[in-house]
Amino acid sequence: MSGGPIARLTGAVLVGATRLLVGGHARWQGCAPEPRQRIYFANHASHLDTVILWSALPPSLRRTTHPVAARDYWDRDPLRRHVARDVLGAVLVERRARRDPLGPCRAALAAGGSLILFPEGTRCGGAEPGAFKGGLHHLAREFPVVELVPVHLDNLSRAFPKGAILPAPIVCSATFGAPLGFDPAEPKHAFLERARSAVCALGRRIAT
Amino acid sequence: MIETLTILLGGVAGLLALASLAGWLLARRASSEEARALVANLNARIRAWWAMVAIFAVAFLVGKTLTIALFALTSFYALREFLSITPTRAEDHRAVAVSFYLFVPLQYWLIADGWQTLFQILIPVWAFLLLPVLAAIKGETDDFLARTARIQWALMLAVFCISHAPALLLLHIPGFEGRNFLLLFFLIAVVQLSDVLQYVFGKLLGRHQVAPRVSPAKTWEGLVGGGLAATAVGAALWWITPFTPAEAGALAFAIVASGFAGGLVLSAVKRSLGAKDWGAMIEGHGGVLDRMDSVSFAAPVFFHLVNYFFAA
DSSP states (O other): OOHHHHHHHHHHHHHHHHHHHEEEEEEEEESSOOOOOOEEEEEESSSTHHHHHHHHHHHHHHHHHHEEEHHHHSSSSHHHHHHHIISSEEEEEEEOOOSSSTHHHHHHHTTTTEEEEEETTTTSSSSSSSOOOOOOHHHHHHHTSSSSEEEESSSHHHHTTOOOSSSOOOOEEEOOOOOOOOOTTTTTTHHHHHHHHHHHHHHHHHHO | OHHHHHHHHHHHOOOHHHHHHHHHHHHHOOSHHHHHHHHHHHHHHHHHHHHHHHHHHHHHHHOOOHHHHHHHHHHHHHHHHHSSSSSSOOGHHHHHIIIIIIIHHHHHHHHTTTTTTHHIIIIIIIIIIHHHHHHHEEEEOOOOHHHHHHHHHHIIIIIIHHHHHTTGGGOOTTTOOOOOHHHHHHHHHHHHHHHHHHHHHHHHHHBBBBBTTTOOOHHHHHHHHHHHHHHHHHHHHHGSSSSSSHHHHHHHHHHHHHHHHHHHHHHHHHHHHHHHSSOOBBTTSSHHHHHHHHHHHHHHHHHHHHHHHTOO
């Protein structure tokens, strides 16, 4: 976060509105909110996901944690650009890039930051997250010291389904699970499926 | 009226001070693990009571607009809690959003405006007819009746019923002009005191559960002891109301009985949805609805009894 006074104000408004509308509190189940370098990866159901996961982190961690977000959505108007760049400190990637889309993520990790990643790529309407894309695997292999923390965002597809104009005030929460181990010998698709089921398992634990 | 209200709020603060003192003494004496947990919960409840009383005291003393706004916010959070643990679908989003963004503000605006006829039919008639249309347009028929009913129930309990408490400010009672805040105080004091006293009597004497599967904490001993004590306090408060002591006692009894019914019914709803508490907003108490469940039944009953027998 570049942290000017306007950005700090926008950030406070954003967190306040999130708390009022959807709560968005964190449940730290498998790990604690510590200042370690991490990739938080979560299911993706709505446009609010980025803001909710970011708001669920304690303020000290927000400063060093960068959501990975699609440039074609966040670069569309000055307000979104301001929120993405100055408030969230987002890493904007090209979804349909000919160049390497992971470049900005690598740069953020190399600079010591943490990432928020939605490995499904696009929002999925269903109850269970869709298949994970390969980016998480590449980053995990190239940065073995970074912890991989699964996060499940709950209720978001109800609060802000695809195509809705306004989010409905339904309480959402972010559940943080235990960090995932990485083994370079494990095949890519097996790792991605294991990461996906770690996120799903956190969701099922809430339902019971 | 302000002097009476100040005396009453001072009395409530005195009661809470006693409760805090008792909680502090109990915390020093608790020896077993179980007793410590119980006392810790009790003290969390007392602290939350201080906060809630402070918020309502400020609203009451500032006036009508802030009080109505405070109840609107209460309804907003109650509705949010209800719909959060209710299985709606993405197709219900429009009906849910309209409930929050249109019907909550409109209902309380009608009360602030004094439009009594429309405030009484807005949700039972207009929302009842409009919301299923919004869901039907989406074309999803699975579980349609149940989904529609859930949203309607949420709106009726969290908004319509609770809004009858501030609606007491609308009533014109001959010879009682300008003092309607005291009616609101009477309602809230009797409902909440009845809840607290039922809890205390239940913890001290409770043996026989009323409906163990619905609400294990509710016992006959708690209901009778706490209910009678709250009724007696209500009768003793007759001097702040337009009622005679006997009428005040009878109305307090109606509040206690309907409040108990509200607690029971909402507990059944909550458990049918698989939850123990409505939320975690108020420390020690659970959610807003855990505190407002009895108000949601008692407020309309008290409003209509007073309106029928006393209002011009």
